[in-house]
Amino acid sequence: MKTHILVVDDEADLxxxxxxxxxRQIRENVYEFRFAANGEEALASLAAHPDTDVLLCDINMPVMDGLTLLSNLxxxxxVAKAVMVSAYGDMQNLRTAMNRGAYDFVTKPVDFxxxxxxxxxxxxxVQQLRQTLLAIRENNILKMYVDETVINFMGRPGFENQLLVSETVxxxxxxxxxxGFTALSEGQPAGVVVPLLNAYFDSxxxxxxxxxxxxxxxxxxxxxxVFRGAYHLDRAVDAALAVRALLAATQSPLPDGSTYQPRVSIGVNTGDMVSGNIGSATLKRLDYTVIGDAVNVSQRLQAAAQAGQILxxxxxxxxxxxxxxxxxVGEAHLKNKAAPVMTYEVVA
Structure with a gap:
């Protein structure tokens, strides 16, 4: 991997x-050198080349000296780290440079x-720092797409062997x-629909x-x-009531001057269900989810609910x-149920 080095020194022959x-290293693409005559030029170079890894920096320079450059680095x-290049007689400045974040120093005359x-x-x-920052960014991105339960599960020793383990909960x-959001999406541009849907989801x-x-x-x-643990049914219904009230109080302006009033239909069901990683090992795509009749009934109750109803x-x-x-509310014929199911609406 090529290392990008910025040399900051006012000596013309350097x-x-x-x-x-x-x-040889330049020819073999091991190093790429850039040059600046003072700290001000160095800052301009850093702005133009964010891939800079290492600075070789003199201390005494016109316009902007090396210590000032360090403060701005x-x-x-x-991520870039500075190696100060100066004379032994400049030791006090070198100590100041180290206190301002210089990574190392070499003395003149330079032993190449x-x-x-x-x-x-x-x-x-620097490369280790970049890899660490990349891992942090990737982890943050992963959290946007993967449930936190899965993230924690992945951190357990031997989690690979537990991928297909399931339990009844x-x-x-x-x-x-x-x-009505599908109808709204058909009449509005994607630039309106997606941010609106994400805002509702976030709430x-x-x-x-x-x-x-x-x-x-x-x-x-x-x-x-999914709600688990103590009083899971009560907490689930409280959440359903809160979501309904929140959306009922929301008015979203649209580009054509009209407003959209979001309404939600909700199905709630409780019982035993299977929890585990469901999916395809061949595709290497698994969902940590719950399945079973209790889950299916919840979805079908939602399908039977009217806008604003919690069934x-x-x-x-x-x-x-x-x-x-x-x-x-009355009996409802739910898919894959031989007999009608009596339904109730949660009012408050």
Whole structure:
């Protein structure tokens, strides 16, 4: 990997000397040198070349000296490291330079073998910094696409051997669907629809998290959330009520001067379900999710719900009727259910 080095020195013959001493490395693309006569030119070079790895920097220069340049280096390029090149008699300035963040120093007259070793060491340190920053960025991006439960699971020793392990859990699943959003998306440009949908999702997610649930997945303009642990049903219904109230109070202006009033239909169901990594090992794509009849019923209750309704089944109603105000809606024919299912609407 090529190392990009910026030499900052007002000695006119240094550029020629550097090119002569490192001609083989330059020819083999090991090093690429750039040159600046003072700190001000160096800052301009750093702005134009953010890939700069190492600075070889004199201390005493006109316009802007090396110590001032060091003070500006973190803002100009927080990863690049400076190696100060100065005389032994400048030791006090060298100590000041080290206190301002210089990585190392070499003394004049320059021992070019020592200088090369110092450059290699400094470049290796910078490369390690870049890799660490890249890993942090990739991890942050990963968190945008992968549930935190999976991130934590991946950190466990031997997680690869546990990928296909599943368990039966008791939990509550809630499906939220934005009513009429598909029709809205057909009449509005993508630049309007996507930010609007993401804003609604973000508001919904905040309420789900506030009630200790987690988002299992986004499906078009719908959200599937799972609640586990103590009082999972109560927390799920509280989240559903909060999301409904939040969206009911939202008015979104559209480019044509009209406003869109988001409304949500919600299905809630509780019971035993299988939790595990579901997907294809061949494609190396797995979803850490829940499946089972309790999950299917929740989705079908949402499909049966009208805008603004929170529907639950008879069995779920019996478990929450003492804590929430509900009213009967009637029997519904749910897919893959032989008999009609009595449904109730959670009012408050």
């Amino acid at each position: 550029e020629l000397l550097i090119k002569q001493k490192f001609r 973190p803002a100009a390029n927080p 073998a020592d200088l090369e070793r110092t450059m290699e060491k400094t470049a290796a340190h 008791e939990a509550t699943v809630v499906f939220f669907d934005l009513c 919904m997610v905040q309420e789900i998290i506030a009630h200790e649930g987690h988002v299992d997945k986004f499906m078009g303009d719908a959200v599937m959330a 639950v089944s008879e069995a779920t109603y019996q478990r929450l009727k003492e804590s929430f105000q509900c009213q009967p």
